[in-house]
Amino acid sequence: MQHNFVKYVLDNGGSIQPLFLDFKYTNGTGIFNPSVYYDKAIDKLLVNIRHCQYTLYHAEKCKFDSQWGPLSYLNPENDMTLTTTNYLCELDKSTLQTQKVLKIDTSQLDVKPIWEFVGLEDVRLVRWNDTLYATGVRRDTTPHGQGRMELSGIELNNDSAKEFSRFRIASTGDDNSYCEKNWMPIEHMPFHYMKWCNPSEIIKVDLENNKTKTTFMGTYTPFYKDFRGGSQVIKLNEDYSFACVHTVNLFRSEIGAKNAIYRHCFIFWDSDWKVHKWTPEFSFLNADIEFCTGMTKLGNNFILTFGFQDNCSFVLSVPSKILEQICMT
Amino acid sequence: MHDITTLLSQYAANTEDSVANMTLADYYFNNGQFAGALSFYLRAAERTDILDLQYYTLIKAGRCLEVPGNRRHTVRTLFSHAINICPHRPEAYYFMARNHEWSQEWIPSYTYANLGLVLSNGDKDPHHINLTEYPGRHGLLFQKAISAWWWGKCSEARELHKELISKYFHVLDQGYLTAIGNNLNIIYKR
Numbered sequence: 001m002q003h004n005f006v007k008y009v010l011d012n013g014g015s016i017q018p019l020f021l022d023f024k025y026t027n028g029t030g031i032f033n034p035s036v037y038y039d040k041a042i043d044k045l046l047v048n049i050r051h052c053q054y055t056l057y058h059a060e061k062c063k064f065d066s067q068w069g070p071l072s073y074l075n076p077e078n079d080m081t082l083t084t085t086n087y088l089c090e091l092d093k094s095t096l097q098t099q100k101v102l103k104i105d106t107s108q109l110d111v112k113p114i115w116e117f118v119g120l121e122d123v124r125l126v127r128w129n130d131t132l133y134a135t136g137v138r139r140d141t142t143p144h145g146q147g148r149m150e151l152s153g154i155e156l157n158n159d160s161a162k163e164f165s166r167f168r169i170a171s172t173g174d175d176n177s178y179c180e181k182n183w184m185p186i187e188h189m190p191f192h193y194m195k196w197c198n199p200s201e202i203i204k205v206d207l208e209n210n211k212t213k214t215t216f217m218g219t220y221t222p223f224y225k226d227f228r229g230g231s232q233v234i235k236l237n238e239d240y241s242f243a244c245v246h247t248v249n250l251f252r253s254e255i256g257a258k259n260a261i262y263r264h265c266f267i268f269w270d271s272d273w274k275v276h277k278w279t280p281e282f283s284f285l286n287a288d289i290e291f292c293t294g295m296t297k298l299g300n301n302f303i304l305t306f307g308f309q310d311n312c313s314f315v316l317s318v319p320s321k322i323l324e325q326i327c328m329t
Numbered sequence: 330m331h332d333i334t335t336l337l338s339q340y341a342a343n344t345e346d347s348v349a350n351m352t353l354a355d356y357y358f359n360n361g362q363f364a365g366a367l368s369f370y371l372r373a374a375e376r377t378d379i380l381d382l383q384y385y386t387l388i389k390a391g392r393c394l395e396v397p398g399n400r401r402h403t404v405r406t407l408f409s410h411a412i413n414i415c416p417h418r419p420e421a422y423y424f425m426a427r428n429h430e431w432s433q434e435w436i437p438s439y440t441y442a443n444l445g446l447v448l449s450n451g452d453k454d455p456h457h458i459n460l461t462e463y464p465g466r467h468g469l470l471f472q473k474a475i476s477a478w479w480w481g482k483c484s485e486a487r488e489l490h491k492e493l494i495s496k497y498f499h500v501l502d503q504g505y506l507t508a509i510g511n512n513l514n515i516i517y518k519r
Contacts, residue, residue: 006341016337020362028363028397055364055394057403061375064387064410066403076399286344287368312357312365314337 002282005264009318017096019049019305019313021087025103029055032307035294036091036315037125037232039132042156045091045298047305048104048123048134049313052084056310060288062253069257071289073310084119086134088154088161093298096315102161104134104154109166113140120152122182122293124232128190131165132156137181138168147179149193151205169205170212182229184243187296197227197245197267200275216273225249227265227278231295231304240276240327242268244292244304247281261288264306268327279326284308284316340369347377351386358389367393380414385458387411388421392462395428404428419449420463426472435479442473464505467497471505478516487516 006016021031033050059070066072075082090100106120113119123136132154139147153165171177172195183193183203191205192215200218225247233243249261263281270276284290284306294305302323304316336356340349354369370390374383391407394400405428411421422445429438445451451466453459474489493501493509501509 004341004344007344010338010341016334016341018333018337018365020360023361023363026364028361028393030364055367055397055400057371058368059371059375063375064371064407067406072403074394074400074403077401078399285341287372308365309368310364311368312362 002280004286005282005284006314006316009316009322012322013319014301014322015096015317017315019047019089019098019315021049021051021101025085025087025101026051027053029053030309030311031087031313032310033122033291033293034305034307034313034315035124035232036296036303036305037127037294038093038296038298038303039125039127041127041130041132045093045096045296045303046125046132046156047089047091047098047294047315048125049087049089050084050121050123050307051087052082053079054082054310056289058287058289058309062259065253065257069255069259070253071257071259081113081116081118084117084121086120086123088134088156091315096303096317102156102159104152105160105162106152109152109163111141114143115140115145117145117147120150123152124185124293126185126187126232128185133185134163135183135185137179139179141168145179147181149180149183151207167207167210170210172203172212172214175212184229184231184233184245186233186241188235188241194229194233194243197229197243198223198275200269200273202273218273218275221275223278225281227267230264230292233269234295234297236268236323236327240268240270241273242266242323242327244295246291259288262290264290264292266323266326277327284314345376347373347379347382347386350376351382354386354389358393363393363396366390374410381457384411384415384418384421385460387414388424388460391424395424401428401432417449418454418457419445419451419466419469420460421445422449423463423468423472426469426476430472430476433479435476439473439476439480439482442469442476445469446473464502465500467493467500467505470497471508475512478512483516490516 035048055074057066057072062070086104088102117139120136123134134152137147138150139145149169151167152163155162155164171180186192195201195203199220202216204215227245230245236242247263267278268276292306301317340353350369350373354366357366370386374386387410391404395404408421408425422441426438426442478486
């Protein structure tokens with residue numbers, strides 16, 4: 001499982017589908033960090049797909065580096081911004097194939113960006129108190145790129161997905177941190193996020209007063225890497241909640257150029273939010289850059305979505321028994 | 330042609346297999362998913378010692394960036410990798426010459442086209458993985474002809490156009506015929 005979780009899943013009754021966006025939306029550049037969510041209220045399997053105008057060049061074995069090294073973000077030569085556009089897709093619940101693609105219309109609430117990372121990044125989907133939210137980090141509202149999690153309310157119709165509300169979430173404490181991102185929404189606890197995983201820190205957002213408070217702090221367990229946010233936190237069963245999180249190893253090639261390896265873990269918490277288990281690090285398809293930002297329960301399966309090398313995305317159906325077994329062994 | 334689910338399963342069964350990476354890349358490329366194709370072509374190139382496969386996948390990787398446009402430095406890096414792997418094959422010279430032509434960089438365009446004609450026989454070789462976008466020797470000759478003109482080698486440009494018509498008329502498609510016709514109007518008017 002460690003090197004190729006997808007193979008493990010396929011060998012045990014799961015399935016995989018690619019997520020595609022038509023060339024007319026992307027001009028052939030990358031789609032990544034997809035976030036799946038089964039929205040019970042409307043009985044639809046949704047995926048938010050992130051698109052930027054770059055293509056990631058990654059020569060994983062450093063045999064065929066670009067002129068900037070093994071890992072580089074290839075923006076258009078006349079546009080150095082990192083501009084995110086989000087597409088809300090509806091998947092067929094049986095085949096996991098994409099049925100509908102809607103660009104999220106943010107025009108009602110957009111203001112002129114004043115930093116080079118533009119748009120709502122790394123969205124996770126969640127429905128809290130009858131509103132479907134896209135929640136991610138925005139960094140374009142200050143001249144130095146301060147990042148704050150935001151909650152964007154989405155009105156989803158047959159032929160449109162429109163952002164109708166936008167709330168910028170203060171950080172905990174005195175709200176002076178530089179960048180808050182990858183907070184994982186806890187599906188069954190409205191307006192609560194898992195902010196950190198080791199120690200586990202749950203925070204609650206007070207929308208009326210724009211205050212963010214820590215409501216649970218676990219204990220630290222020594223581990224050689226940081227866990228960073230990934231999917232939503234969801235229920236495995238009555239006894240456990242869990243999430244798919246990632247680790248990052250940032251390093252330099254022999255000539256000093258940047259390089260990176262991302263891996264994932266599942267973390268399981270008991271009903272008191274005590275960490276029951278985390279798994280060994282694994283990859284989905286053995287690429288060095290992968291990122292899971294979505295997980296949801298659908299029937300007897302858990303559906304996960306992940307990006308591959310920031311250039312393409314996949315949806316993976318995992319029989320529940322696999323994850324229950326991983327949790328209990 | 331396999332469906333994508335089958336290709337993905339084959340890839341997942343052995344993610345380090347260069348052919349599985351290349352096959353998946355071809356599917357992505359043929360469906361306009363160029364960023365995904367780039368990742369799988371690069372993986373294929375780095376996971377094989379077969380020069381022919383490296384050559385093909387690196388050129389296709391370059392095309393993955395060339396089609397969307399506006400990343401010419403990296404496109405040329407990829408074509409350069411290919412040239413260095415198989416300097417006696419013609420395709421990478423052709424793609425490099427054409428890329429420089431699109432930027433009106435006539436000197437490198439001429440140079441790469443000429444090197445392709447001198448160092449290779451210019452023909453499509455059925456023993457190699459087929460790069461269908463490479464037209465054949467006349468493609469290199471055409472690139473050399475137009476860059477020769479704009480570099481000021483006007484007599485040579487006229488001779489090269491004559492050679493294209495006299496020797497390759499039977500293989501020229503409509504696009505080449507139109508372009509050559511337009512060029513002849515220019516180079517014989519002056």
